[in-house]
Amino acid sequence: MKSFKLFCFPFAGGSSEYYRGWFRELNKDVELIPVEIAGRGKRFGEKLQNNLKDMVDDIFLKVKDQISPGDHFGFFGHSMGGLLSYNLALKFQEEQFSFPEKIFISSTAAPDTIRQLKYHTLPEDAFITSIKKMGSLNTEVLDNKDMRDVFIPILRSDFQAVETCKVELGKKVKSAEVHIMYGKQDKFSEEEVLRWQYYFENRISFHAYDGDHFYIEHNLDSITELINKSISVLVK
Template sequence: MDTEQLFLACLPFAGSGAGFFREWKKLDISELTVFPVQLPGREERFLDDPYTDVAEAVAELAPQIASGAGEGTDIALFGHSLGAVLAYEIARELERTGHRLRHLYVSGSPGPHNGRTERATGLPDEEFLAGVQRFAGYRHAAFDDPELVEVLLPVLRADVEMHENYRASSTEPLSVPITALRGEDDELVSREQAGQWSAVTRGPFAYQELPGGHMYLVDQPEQVLRLMAGSPACG
């Protein structure tokens, strides 16, 4: 790996997988090595049981990311919504184990100490999907195909349960710099909520808005990557 590159591990949002971020790899931003993190229950890990607990996910994913980066490599983490809390807890574990964590990018998420009040876990299928659509701010194309819904539902239910039951593992601040990202028209996560991440680090904090709503990153992948490539962590 080029020593000037930053290893960027990307954590998916609920119902998504590494395939979303494999499209980011194709953009070939020279300052970044994009590492799509796969969760069980989807794509090539379809037969594996999905996580329903963040601590369980972190126990597997943190060593996987460290191994993918290799010894002595600068690591950054990016996560959107559910991916943001996964990235945060993985950041805690990487700091604890002495890895070279250089930046945490959290997107479309309130701070980790502010859990959801509205819940979809346990609802009947149609109500559950309607709730997820409302929480996510977009409609997954698979929702219109009954066969795909049947495939997607177990993973989506597990992801939503994991997110809704999540409680931060510690109140001790991180030392890594944090950048909170948000779509400027996001109706699900306010500017104030995104700003809550400033309280969870002793390091520098930055807040950035990009054009779009809650799922701005679907339409702005290159802009998101270039923002991260231009951060002090890559400078």
């Protein structure tokens, strides 16, 4: 039986551990590969990267080494992970490497809509308040001083990478089936999500769910069902 390698990229402040619970939700022919970003999780001792290009260059080397000729593979990214998925697909395209057949982007507005407010420059109290308003999964961590001292530098570094990301409008990913998923009560507008159509040549499917930035927590069954259905046509 053929298998499909699904590389998953974390949200700001997140690690590969977030996706561990997905193993039991995805079909057996889907090989789930959570990707760790430098400075957290299994790579905690490594230097944080506050530049999205540096992140992409780093994970490109790690992902490509896990792909063999003829492999079916794709990307899933939530929030910051969505930007990583898009930029990594561009990197694969520029390097003329094997190309992802499926790209799933979750809770990520189109790159050109990133707002001028720079959360990563805020004083700590204001930064924490802003993160909590997003519906952060990390509320308990943010309320614990010892854990906060470790976690805030990671969050701030990730936000800097996202908020200073420079993406050329009209630089399109040429081939892939693309699914864009978002929460109806997220901080960004539907119009900002729909602008993803300018970043891919193929038709995009948009999927709206009830919930905020972390709508995924209450809709995991629907999301994994979508992934399983999309991938099943390739691995029959």
